[in-house]
Amino acid sequence: xxxxxxxxxxxxxxxxxxxxxxxxxxxxxxxxxxxxxxxxxxxxxxxxxxxxxxxxxxxxxxxxxxxxxxxxxxxxxxxxxxxxxxxxxxxxxxxxxxxxxxxxxxxxxxxxxxxxxxxxxxxxxxxxxxxxxxxxxxxxxxxxxxxxxxxxxxxxxxxxxxxxxxxxxxxxxxxxxxxxxxxxxxxxxxxxxxxxxxxxxxxxxxxxxxxxxxxxxxxxxxxxxxxxxxxxxxxxxxxxxxxxxxxxxxxxxxxxxxxxxxxxxxxxxxxxxxxxxxxxxxxxxxxxxxxxxxxxxxxxxxxxxxxxxxxxxxxxxxxxxxxxxxxxxxxxxxxxxxxxxxxxxxxxxxxxxxxxxxxxxxxxxxxxxxxxxxxxxxxxxx
Numbered sequence: 001x002x003x004x005x006x007x008x009x010x011x012x013x014x015x016x017x018x019x020x021x022x023x024x025x026x027x028x029x030x031x032x033x034x035x036x037x038x039x040x041x042x043x044x045x046x047x048x049x050x051x052x053x054x055x056x057x058x059x060x061x062x063x064x065x066x067x068x069x070x071x072x073x074x075x076x077x078x079x080x081x082x083x084x085x086x087x088x089x090x091x092x093x094x095x096x097x098x099x100x101x102x103x104x105x106x107x108x109x110x111x112x113x114x115x116x117x118x119x120x121x122x123x124x125x126x127x128x129x130x131x132x133x134x135x136x137x138x139x140x141x142x143x144x145x146x147x148x149x150x151x152x153x154x155x156x157x158x159x160x161x162x163x164x165x166x167x168x169x170x171x172x173x174x175x176x177x178x179x180x181x182x183x184x185x186x187x188x189x190x191x192x193x194x195x196x197x198x199x200x201x202x203x204x205x206x207x208x209x210x211x212x213x214x215x216x217x218x219x220x221x222x223x224x225x226x227x228x229x230x231x232x233x234x235x236x237x238x239x240x241x242x243x244x245x246x247x248x249x250x251x252x253x254x255x256x257x258x259x260x261x262x263x264x265x266x267x268x269x270x271x272x273x274x275x276x277x278x279x280x281x282x283x284x285x286x287x288x289x290x291x292x293x294x295x296x297x298x299x300x301x302x303x304x305x306x307x308x309x310x311x312x313x314x315x316x317x318x319x320x321x322x323x324x325x326x327x328x329x330x331x332x333x334x335x336x337x338x339x340x341x342x343x344x345x346x347x348x349x350x351x352x353x354x355x356x357x358x359x360x361x362x363x364x365x366x367x368x369x370x371x372x373x374x375x376x377x378x379x380x381x382x
Contacts, residue, residue, distance in 0.1 A: 002309055003310070011033070011151045013152065014123060015155065017279050017294075019113060021279060021305060022121045028309040032116075057381060072103075073189060074102055075190050078191070079195060079354075080194045088357045088361070102205060134273075149275050152282045164271070170264060179212075183253070196243055265284075267333065271318075271321065277321065286332065288336075289336040290375075299325070
């Protein structure tokens with residue numbers, strides 16, 4: 001029996017997690033409305049990586065064909081010495097099944113929005129949410145909404161998280177990040193991690209001849225959270241001025257760049273209460289050092305819809321959703337935090353780390369994927 005078939009589900013937030021949840025609930029017969037505060041379904045930012053674990057959830061929602069048409073299949077992860085421009089080693093991704101893919105965020109949002117529309121999901125734009133009550137009802141731009149289930153997929157500053165949980169203060173990690181896109185036709189479909197003392201940069205190509213850039217620097221001064229702080233490209237170039245000419249030539253083409261401070265947030269103590277639930281960054285903000293923010297939100301969405309579908313009472317479904325997800329999410333966040341340290345070594349630690357990567361690539365080329373098998377091999381649909 002599909003218990004969702006008789007439920008009216010409201011989702012706050014029309015990003016990747018929110019639209020995946022909308023599609024998953026609609027596939028089980030729920031009546032779903034998405035409330036998005038922006039005037040259009042889009043997402044600030046540029047590229048993202050959907051790893052096999054995220055792809056399996058999207059495949060289970062019937063998206064295998066459109067996903068294959070809108071992303072680039074990744075061939076490898078290549079750690080680089082940013083100072084010399086030399087590849088340290090290469091970890092093959094070409095045999096991953098389902099494939100590891102690079103997407104432009106807007107393309108993935110569009111793909112999910114089209115699937116939602118075909119499944120009867122209603123999207124309300126310019127929706128300002130206020131007056132959320134303990135029963136899950138709320139006001140959306142003057143309209144009182146009383147759904148059976150309210151889901152917060154509204155990111156770092158989630159209005160629903162603050163209703164379910166006591167507010168917790170994030171702390172600055174001592175790192176800031178830049179994000180940019182440049183036009184570039186001549187790039188192999190690999191993710192390169194350019195590592196330098198106190199900073200690193202990740203580059204990978206996107207459809208349409210573009211290269212996605214995320215650069216991180218350790219510093220004591222911080223930038224506010226968010227993606228909309230414009231910065232001078234010269235600041236980004238200055239941060240990597242002592243690096244190899246190949247990296248500097250990429251940065252020379254940057255015309256527009258956004259800067260944001262990286263903060264560590266605690267995982268929410270409660271992901272659900274009454275007829276309310278949160279997912280993705282609303283429940284567990286993740287630093288961008290494992291490429292799992294979107295993937296974990298996609299997994300959350302699938303598990304949440306399935307748990308609610310399998311149980312007659314929402315209370316049971318929501319409790320099992322948090323129970324199923326929390327330990328895996330905490331492990332992924334801890335792994336991302338560890339990468340932030342490993343990418344920025346200097347001196348002897350740097351030489352030892354790079355030697356270890358070379359040895360791993362030469363002696364045990366599968367060790368990289370084996371070490372991440374708990375993450376990439378996970379199948380949320382089973």
